[in-house]
Amino acid sequence: MTRAVVKEPAAKDASASLRWRRTLHSAILELALTALMLFVVATTVRWLMGTIDPADGGWWNTPEGRLLAVAPLSGYTVTAVMLSPWGRLTGGHINPAITLAMWRYGRTPGRDVAPYIAGQLNGSLLGIAAGRLVWGPAFASPVVDFAVIRPAPGWSWASVGLIETATMFVIVAVAGIAVSSRRLGPFTPWAVGTMIAAQIIAFGTLSGGIANPAREFGPAVFAGAPSLLPVYLLAPPLGALGATVVINRVHARRTTTPAQAPAAKEPASAPHP
Numbered sequence: 001m002t003r004a005v006v007k008e009p010a011a012k013d014a015s016a017s018l019r020w021r022r023t024l025h026s027a028i029l030e031l032a033l034t035a036l037m038l039f040v041v042a043t044t045v046r047w048l049m050g051t052i053d054p055a056d057g058g059w060w061n062t063p064e065g066r067l068l069a070v071a072p073l074s075g076y077t078v079t080a081v082m083l084s085p086w087g088r089l090t091g092g093h094i095n096p097a098i099t100l101a102m103w104r105y106g107r108t109p110g111r112d113v114a115p116y117i118a119g120q121l122n123g124s125l126l127g128i129a130a131g132r133l134v135w136g137p138a139f140a141s142p143v144v145d146f147a148v149i150r151p152a153p154g155w156s157w158a159s160v161g162l163i164e165t166a167t168m169f170v171i172v173a174v175a176g177i178a179v180s181s182r183r184l185g186p187f188t189p190w191a192v193g194t195m196i197a198a199q200i201i202a203f204g205t206l207s208g209g210i211a212n213p214a215r216e217f218g219p220a221v222f223a224g225a226p227s228l229l230p231v232y233l234l235a236p237p238l239g240a241l242g243a244t245v246v247i248n249r250v251h252a253r254r255t256t257t258p259a260q261a262p263a264a265k266e267p268a269s270a271p272h273p
Contacts, residue, residue, distance in 0.1 A: 038127025
């Protein structure tokens with residue numbers, strides 16, 4: 001009896017230690033995947049947006065034209081990360097707002113949330129540092145400026161926050177519907193990548209169209225442009241959490257079976273003559 005009492009706490013400690021090791025491993029993978037995503041996106045900005053020459057004319061040499069290339073590369077990089085073996089292990093969030101959403105959907109344990117987000121933000125810094133190291137001074141030039149996001153002139157905090165919140169709401173709502181469906185689940189990475197590409201095309205030259213705090217964190221820190229960083233950090237999680245509230249309520253209503261009405265009493269049998 002004494003041995004059993006001693007072994008039980010030891011088994012619990014070993015189980016807790018294993019869970020935290022898994023969390024740490026996943027958080028490190030999220031750091032690496034986010035760094036890779038930022039490096040790819042920043043490299044795309046360096047070679048596409050950084051080579052615009054308005055004097056050449058044509059739609060291709062405009063920011064709007066170049067977004068047609070930047071958007072799918074950015075969106076489907078996220079899809080590739082989600083479909084990769086490492087992304088399948090962690091969920092391939094590479095976005096603090098998505099981590100919060102998957103937690104609220106019951107797909108990510110609560111203990112993973114803070115380590116994941118810390119990994120994503122540090123991965124953002126690492127990816128931009130790698131871009132600066134690989135591409136040299138051109139990466140810090142005023143045209144590229146570490147791939148930092150800046151809204152169009154005249155866009156206020158409120159306007160940027162509204163767009164970033166709304167686009168993240170849509171992405172997380174669609175993801176929540178998809179991941180809960182066996183038929184739609186396999187298409188979730190493609191749906192997310194497509195929606196990211198669509199929002200970049202629609203809002204890239206207006207609000208920035210990123211809906212990912214990690215996408216802006218590293219560039220803003222390196223570029224020394226923190227003025228709008230709070231709204232880019234807070235608006236997407238707000239939209240994500242709002243979407244989970246709506247989708248979770250919809251799922252709860254669908255799974256709750258209405259109470260059966262009491263069976264109607266049969267009329268008493270007429271007495272036999």
